[in-house]
Amino acid sequence: MHEVDYMKMEQAVTMILEAIGEDPAREGLIDTPKRVAKMYAEVFEGLHEDPRQYFETVFHENHDEVVLVKDIPFHSMCEHHLVPFFGHAHIAYIPRDGVVAGLSKLARAVETTARRPQLQERITSTVANAIMDMLNPVGVYVVVEAEHMCMTMRGIRKPGAKTMTTVARGIYEHDDIKRSEILSLIKM
Structure with a gap:
């Protein structure tokens, strides 16, 4: 089973926020990278599964x-x-x-x-x-x-x-x- 790299996703989301001119340290965004990483792990959980199973x-x-x-x-x-x-x-x-x-x-x-x-x-x-x-x-x-x-x-x-x-x-x-x-x- 493939292991999800949450840290890498969190860093990527932080970089996206910075790239659009947002402040990732702003109150409403502090935990956003963690939430997005968790969401992506869930949304893409079928990536390494075969529907034939x-x-x-x-x-x-x-x-x-x-x-x-x-x-x-x-x-x-x-x-x-x-x-x-x-x-x-x-x-x-x-x-x-x-x-x-x-x-x-x-x-x-x-x-x-x-x-x-x-x-x-x-x-x-x-x-x-x-x-x-x-x-x-x-x-x-x-x-x-x-x-x-x-x-x-x-x-x-x-x-x-x-x-x-x-x-x-x-x-x-x-x-x-x-x-x-x-x-x-x-x-x-």
């Missing part, structure tokens, strides 16, 4: 139709600006030979993948690939929708703009009807 335990159930978990909330940090983005993930898969995962494992895979400096596109594909690798389903379809603070609080400044990314694996890559079914279920 959540699919090592599976169940065998006589089910060969869609499994969909939708509206899985997540937050992450844009690797380009280190500001948050947040939203919801929707994960659908069709089991092969009755192999299913615990439903909470889908949410845990999203959480672990999001808790690192990240791109939304990578969250979408990493989760889909983990499910394909570990469950070998007939197909996986992952939809992620998020609002990016790098578009809201800086740059173009467009609050409320949402970005949607999708990844289709297996049957969903070529079956428009199956993809449409999932999208209609997500909208319900």
Whole structure:
């Protein structure tokens, strides 16, 4: 397991405060470097974890139709600006030979993948690939929708703009009807 260097993060935050012309010794800022270091350690705790770990335990159930978990909330940090983005993930898969995962494992895979400096596109594909690798389903379809603070609080400044990314694996890559079914279920 990778050890977090809190001291180095505290020094970096102090330097940022000084660089913008702030006084890190000011009453309201005295403990800010410690608080920010602690927050970053928590926000990035998924950095050295593999989301596939959540699919090592599976169940065998006589089910060969869609499994969909939708509206899985997540937050992450844009690797380009280190500001948050947040939203919801929707994960659908069709089991092969009755192999299913615990439903909470889908949410845990999203959480672990999001808790690192990240791109939304990578969250979408990493989760889909983990499910394909570990469950070998007939197909996986992952939809992620998020609002990016790098578009809201800086740059173009467009609050409320949402970005949607999708990844289709297996049957969903070529079956428009199956993809449409999932999208209609997500909208319900």
